[in-house]
Amino acid sequence: MNKTDLVAAVAADTNLSKIDAARALDSVLENLSRALVRGDTVQLIGFGTFAVSDRPERSGRNPSTGEPMTIKASKAPKFSAGKALKDALNAAN
Numbered sequence: 001m002n003k004t005d006l007v008a009a010v011a012a013d014t015n016l017s018k019i020d021a022a023r024a025l026d027s028v029l030e031n032l033s034r035a036l037v038r039g040d041t042v043q044l045i046g047f048g049t050f051a052v053s054d055r056p057e058r059s060g061r062n063p064s065t066g067e068p069m070t071i072k073a074s075k076a077p078k079f080s081a082g083k084a085l086k087d088a089l090n091a092a093n
Helices: 003-014 018-037 083-091
Strands: 042-044 048-055 058-061 068-071 074-081
Touching: 003 018, 018 042, 018 048, 074 083
Parallel strands: none
Antiparallel strands: 042 048, 048 074, 058 068
16 A cells, blocks of 8 residues: 555545545654654554664674775664554454
């Protein structure tokens, strides 16, 4: 499923136009991104939790040359599925 498919599904479920559903989805994603940039955790009960994970600086190797290099510290988004989502996935089996 891509964004267009998701917008169409939201529009069908909510009786919104596709334009309004796209605006709503864009707003949700933008607010989620802003919260993560601030370092906040976003918890959607029954679905999951979005948070920011700190990756420390580490050493690695350049895959082309094999030369040692330092990989900078960075932040990465992480998602932990909630119980209801895990249960839904496992019920599908």
